[in-house]
Amino acid sequence: MEGFELFKQGAEGRIFKGTYLGKPTIAKERFVKKYRHPDLDSSLTRERIKSESRSIIRCKNAGIRTPALYLVDFNRRIIFMEHFENSIVVKDFISSVSEEVANKLACKVGAALGKMHASNIIHGDLTTSNMLLVNKNNQAVYEELKDLDLIFIDFGLSHIESSAEDKGVDLYVLERALISTHSLAKSIFEQVLDGYKSEYKSGFKEVFIKLEEVRARGRKRTMVG
Amino acid sequence: MVIALGLEGSANKLGIGIMKDGKVLSNCRKTYITPPGEGFLPKETAEHHRQNVTKVLKDAIDQSGVKPSEIDVICYTKGPGMGAPLASVAVVARTIAQLWNKPLLGVNHCIGHIEMGRLITGAANPTVLYVSGGNTQIIAYSRERYRIFGETIDIAVGNCLDRFARVLKLSNDPSPGYNIEQMAKKGKKYIQLPYCVKGMDVSFSGILTFMEERAEKFLKDGYTPEDLCFSLQETIFAMLVETTERALAHCNSQEVLIVGGVGCNERLQEMMKQMCDERGAKLFATDERFCIDNGVMIAQAGAEMFSSGTKMKWEDCFITQRYRTDEVKVTWRND
Numbered sequence: 001m002e003g004f005e006l007f008k009q010g011a012e013g014r015i016f017k018g019t020y021l022g023k024p025t026i027a028k029e030r031f032v033k034k035y036r037h038p039d040l041d042s043s044l045t046r047e048r049i050k051s052e053s054r055s056i057i058r059c060k061n062a063g064i065r066t067p068a069l070y071l072v073d074f075n076r077r078i079i080f081m082e083h084f085e086n087s088i089v090v091k092d093f094i095s096s097v098s099e100e101v102a103n104k105l106a107c108k109v110g111a112a113l114g115k116m117h118a119s120n121i122i123h124g125d126l127t128t129s130n131m132l133l134v135n136k137n138n139q140a141v142y143e144e145l146k147d148l149d150l151i152f153i154d155f156g157l158s159h160i161e162s163s164a165e166d167k168g169v170d171l172y173v174l175e176r177a178l179i180s181t182h183s184l185a186k187s188i189f190e191q192v193l194d195g196y197k198s199e200y201k202s203g204f205k206e207v208f209i210k211l212e213e214v215r216a217r218g219r220k221r222t223m224v225g
Numbered sequence: 226m227v228i229a230l231g232l233e234g235s236a237n238k239l240g241i242g243i244m245k246d247g248k249v250l251s252n253c254r255k256t257y258i259t260p261p262g263e264g265f266l267p268k269e270t271a272e273h274h275r276q277n278v279t280k281v282l283k284d285a286i287d288q289s290g291v292k293p294s295e296i297d298v299i300c301y302t303k304g305p306g307m308g309a310p311l312a313s314v315a316v317v318a319r320t321i322a323q324l325w326n327k328p329l330l331g332v333n334h335c336i337g338h339i340e341m342g343r344l345i346t347g348a349a350n351p352t353v354l355y356v357s358g359g360n361t362q363i364i365a366y367s368r369e370r371y372r373i374f375g376e377t378i379d380i381a382v383g384n385c386l387d388r389f390a391r392v393l394k395l396s397n398d399p400s401p402g403y404n405i406e407q408m409a410k411k412g413k414k415y416i417q418l419p420y421c422v423k424g425m426d427v428s429f430s431g432i433l434t435f436m437e438e439r440a441e442k443f444l445k446d447g448y449t450p451e452d453l454c455f456s457l458q459e460t461i462f463a464m465l466v467e468t469t470e471r472a473l474a475h476c477n478s479q480e481v482l483i484v485g486g487v488g489c490n491e492r493l494q495e496m497m498k499q500m501c502d503e504r505g506a507k508l509f510a511t512d513e514r515f516c517i518d519n520g521v522m523i524a525q526a527g528a529e530m531f532s533s534g535t536k537m538k539w540e541d542c543f544i545t546q547r548y549r550t551d552e553v554k555v556t557w558r559n560d
Contacts (some may be wrong), residue, residue: 009504011474034503035466035496037415037459044420125424129475157424173424177475180365180372217378 001027001078012048012156017083020070024083028052030156031077045077048156052079055121055155062119064112065134065151084134084151088142091128094182104145105133106188110195112150113174117167117207118200124157126174128181164203168210171196175215227532228291229298230321231524232282234314235306235334236358237265239274241281242521243289243296244528247344250289252514252521253281261394264387271309278317285520293325300527303331304548306359311544319542329542330527330535334518335360335550338484339371340529341522346509350560352478354469354497355550357485357518358383361465363425363472364550366558371550374472375425382461383487385429389457392440393450400517405454406490412455414448420460425471427464432457462493466500473506482509489516529557 004018004027013030020027030045032038049072059066067082090109094102109131116123123130133148135141142148159166174192178185197204226246233240237259242252257273259265286293301318302311315331322329339353353364353371361382363375380388383402390401395408419435421428436457443453469481481501483494494510501508515522533556 009474011471033500035499036463039415039417040420040459040463043417125471127424127475157422169423173426176373177424180367180374181475183368 001029010154012154013077020080023070024085025070025080026067026083027078027080029076029078046074049074049077049079051124051158052155054160055123055158056081058119058121058160059116059152059155062115062121064116064119064121065149066155067151067153084132086138086140087132087134087151089129090131090133090150091181093133093142094128094184094188099184099187101145102184103187103191105150106191107195108145108150110192110197111199112152112195113171113192114196114199114204116152117170117196118203120160120162122159122161122166122170123152123155124159124170124173125154126170127177130154164206164210167203167207168214171207171211172214227298227528228296229300229524229528229531230285230296231332231337231520231522231527232278232299232301232314232318233334233337233518233520233523234274234278234310235302235304236310236518237270237273238518239277239281239314240518240520240523241278241285242519242524243285243291244521244524245291247525249521250291251285251287252519253285253288254517254519255281256399258398261396262391263397264391267307267309270307271313274310274313278314282317282321293321296325296327298330298527298531299325299327300330300332300523300531301542302334302337302523303543304545305334306544306546308544308546311546315542315544328531328536329539330530330537331542331544332523332526332530333548333550333553334523335362335364336371336553336555337522337526339364339482339550340526341515341519342482342484342509342511344525345511345515346482348480348482348507348509350478351480351482351509352469352472352476353482353484354465354488355485356382356465356483356487356493358387358487360485361427361429362550363469365472365476365478366555366560369555369558371553371555373549373551374475375427375468378423378426378428379430380433382427382429382465383485385433385461386457386487388433389436392437393453400486402487402490405458406492408451409454409458409492412449412451412453414452414456415459416443416448416452416456418456418460420464422464422467425468425475427468429461432461458490458492462490462496465493466496469497470500470504473504479506480509481506484511484516486517489513533557
């Protein structure tokens with residue numbers, strides 16, 4: 001990969017930064033994980049590359065911002081996609097702003113998720129590390145929420161499913177990630193659900209019932225009564 | 226200076242140990258082993274603990290060289306675990322606390338594993354993979370709690386291994402997991418099994434059912450029991466390593482600590498090490514003395530609680546089968 005430099009090592013692979021067809025580009029290489037059996041590694045990698053590309057395209061159709069897809073190379077196990085030069089991870093943004101701003105953002109996140117689920121896209125790994133905020137004017141300023149676009153990334157564990165069950169699990173994964181990362185988790189998640197409701201009017205009720213069910217399934221939870 | 230005596234009996238291991246300021250003075254254990262093809266049940270396990278507890282307690286005190294009067298605090302496993310075995314040991318803890326007039330502390334079993342692992346390996350702030358017969362959790366410390374980032378949504382990984390061992394009628398001595406590990410070393414052919422990762426959570430029940438239903442057919446088709454053990458280990462451990470890696474990336478952590486009975490599996494440690502090497506992280510693991518349930522880990526966590534001023538009222542010294550890692554306020558860490 002000429003002209004690309006290592007940017008960071010994510011959970012699934014290495015992320016490189018560079019230029020492709022004159023555009024700032026991220027190359028996500030799902031390199032061979034030596035700890036896995038080669039058969040398992042190649043089948044999982046293929047599956048994840050497929051899911052990631054499919055969901056990105058589906059999100060685009062649904063009007064949810066994700067990086068634009070440039071090229072999928074199965075042989076080299078790389079996806080080339082849009083790079084946002086001025087962006088901040090939602091996780092870092094939330095820890096740096098007031099509760100009020102964090103709640104507003106949470107509502108925005110919820111609305112986008114509502115849209116995603118209305119299109120039957122299950123993200124599969126919703127955490128605040130997998131959401132970016134990008135300045136609309138291409139500046140490295142992240143102060144006014146109205147100047148920031150919300151982008152979802154890391155669709156490797158995503159799939160397409162219309163059932164409320166998978167949507168409930170998706171929300172539960174997010175709730176748990178919030179609790180383990182943010183001290184404001186409770187109010188943030190309430191806002192997420194509010195936003196979700198507003199964008200997914202036809203299905204939110206069923207999904208919220210499932211969410212309650214999924215919560216009750218957690219192991220070794222204290223049960224009263 | 227704190228001398229703590231810990232009693233553990235949440236599953237089929239009865240363990241009693243004594244710690245003095247981070248040094249192990251004694252670590253005695255007796256395991257209830259069932260015949261091949263059978264698991265351990267609460268009633269019989271509690272019976273085993275009751276029959277052996279005075280002998281193990283006497284050994285632990287004799288080996289430690291301390292007199293009961295020198296002990297500062299009695300610690301026991303409050304939960305999580307099986308009710309009857311937990312109660313059989315808690316009764317002994319209550320009795321000696323009154324007999325010797327010592328304070329009594331109920332310890333969360335998972336916290337015991339984490340604190341013992343940190344002490345033995347010197348890992349300061351690791352992302353913890355806790356894997357045993359009853360638990361599978363990925364844990365990281367944040368804001369005075371050990372937070373659960375990922376966990377199994379159905380059965381524990383050790384439970385999956387134990388029950389698979391019953392399918393093949395492997396011996397439970399010294400443990401089903403150990404025997405699977407030895408057989409897996411001779412396995413060659415890899416069978417693709419279901420692989421179930423949901424974010425940072427994992428699921429094992431589907432894999433177990435898949436194996437239970439097809440094991441016989443695989444064996445007829447020319448696969449050996451060794452191949453089955455190999456394929457199962459490779460699949461479920463890959464799931465654990467992958468989710469641990471997700472938690473590492475999310476927390477920007479550079480340390481992994483493996484604790485719990487399944488944690489002494491060398492293949493799991495090897496796979497985790499490869500993952501850590503690929504991202505410049507460090508792996509910490511312990512051997513069977515501390516990985517497998519034991520009394521000193523309860524003593525160690527109890528000693529930390531005691532030193533930071535935790536007191537427990539007599540009426541709070543009960544046992545509970547459900548007791549999540551994140552319910553405990555961590556008063557002894559100041560980071």
